[in-house]
Amino acid sequence: MPPRSKSSSPDDSPPRDDPQVTADEELFAIPRVAERRLFTHTDPWRVLRIFGEFVDGFDELADVRAAVSMFGSARAPRDDPTYRLATETARRLGERGFAIMTGAGPGIMEAGNRGAREAKTLSIGLNIEVPHEQHSNPYVDRMVNFRYFFVRKTMLVKYSSAFIFLPGGYGTLDELFEALTLMQTGKIRDMPVVLMGAEYWQGLIEWLTAVVEAQGKISPGDLQLFHVTDSPEKVVDIVVEAWRRHQTEQLVRQRDVDV
Numbered sequence: 001m002p003p004r005s006k007s008s009s010p011d012d013s014p015p016r017d018d019p020q021v022t023a024d025e026e027l028f029a030i031p032r033v034a035e036r037r038l039f040t041h042t043d044p045w046r047v048l049r050i051f052g053e054f055v056d057g058f059d060e061l062a063d064v065r066a067a068v069s070m071f072g073s074a075r076a077p078r079d080d081p082t083y084r085l086a087t088e089t090a091r092r093l094g095e096r097g098f099a100i101m102t103g104a105g106p107g108i109m110e111a112g113n114r115g116a117r118e119a120k121t122l123s124i125g126l127n128i129e130v131p132h133e134q135h136s137n138p139y140v141d142r143m144v145n146f147r148y149f150f151v152r153k154t155m156l157v158k159y160s161s162a163f164i165f166l167p168g169g170y171g172t173l174d175e176l177f178e179a180l181t182l183m184q185t186g187k188i189r190d191m192p193v194v195l196m197g198a199e200y201w202q203g204l205i206e207w208l209t210a211v212v213e214a215q216g217k218i219s220p221g222d223l224q225l226f227h228v229t230d231s232p233e234k235v236v237d238i239v240v241e242a243w244r245r246h247q248t249e250q251l252v253r254q255r256d257v258d259v
Contacts, residue, residue: 049147049148050148050151053146053147053148054151054154056144057126057146057151057154057155058155060142060144061124061144061158061159064099064101064122064124064159066097066098066099066161066243067098067099067100067122067159067160067161068099068101068160068161068162068163068164068239069101069156069160069162069163069164070086070089070090070100070101070109070111070112070164070165070166071102071103071108071163071164071165071166071168071172071175071176072086072111072112072166072167072172073107073108073166073167073168073169073172074103074105074106074107074108074109074168074171075106075107075169076107076108076111076166076167077107078110078111082108082111082166082167082197082200083111084111085111085196085197085232086108086111086115086164087111087112087114087115087118088115088232089112089115089164089196089235089236090111090113090114090115090119091116091118091119092115092232092233092235092236093115093119093121093235093236094115094116094118094119094120094121095119095121096236096239096240097121098161098243099121099122099123099124100112100113100115100116100121100122100123101126101156101159101160102124102125102126102140103125103127103128103152103171104126104127104136104137104140104143105125105127105135105137106137108166108167108168109125109137110138110139113125113137113140114137114139116139116141117139117141122141122142123139123140123141124140124143124144125137125140125142126144126146126152126155126156127143127144127145127146128146128147128149128152129145129146153178156175157179157182157188160191161191161192161239161242161246162191162192162193162238162242163175163176163179163192163193163194164194164196164235165193165195165196166196166197167197167200167201176193176195179193180193180222180226184218184222189246190225191242191246192227192242193225193226193227194226194227194228194229194235194238194239195226195227195228195229196229196230196235197230198228198230201228205223205228208223209223
């Protein structure tokens with residue numbers, strides 16, 4: 001067998017069509033520079049990134065037992081009434097033992113984390129990488145960063161016991177209808193979805209009732225999947241009652257399994 005030629009270039013890996021190259025040798029060979037650069041822009045590489053984001057998220061949030069996710073506009077200034085409403089609501093929920101989870105940004109997200117900090121409960125921020133970089137607000141105690149919206153959404157659903165929506169834009173509406181769709185289709189258990197800022201949501205609710213439900217695009221019961229209130233006390237009552245009911249259901253299921 002003729003000896004193999006050795007290249008002087010460290011970036012030259014054995015040719016892949018060489019029958020003398022074993023699978024193990026091909027695995028340990030150093031890929032060419034162009035090949036390495038290309039791989040970081042391929043779908044297999046993205047799958048690894050996505051997998052890594054799931055692992056990081058599960059690892060960071062594994063100890064979160066009861067959290068309430070709060071959504072709303074990043075553009076709400078600190079003197080906006082909805083900012084104060086979000087802060088008070090988060091504080092009251094935190095005082096009842098719930099962690100508060102937001103998208104980590106400014107506006108309503110900051111208000112939610114601020115209320116958590118005031119209540120001395122866990123303040124979580126799930127930040128997303130966007131073209132205009134979003135910086136964490138100063139009230140986040142535990143930060144998890146994501147590149148992919150759908151991974152972040154999975155974490156919000158998995159670790160949330162309730163969703164609170166204050167006035168917001170496309171991102172808030174996206175999260176709202178994501179939560180409602182998952183409950184409507186039975187993909188997740190029913191959990192509290194509360195809209196705060198009744199005047200802001202009134203037009204949307206009227207449209208859902210007069211157009212979407214009237215034309216049969218949703219069932220009448222689908223409009224019962226959310227609550228509307230401007231009262232932080234009422235939000236706490238809704239969330240606590242649902243949490244207690246869920247705990248009771250878990251105990252009953254566990255008893256049935258044990259029997």
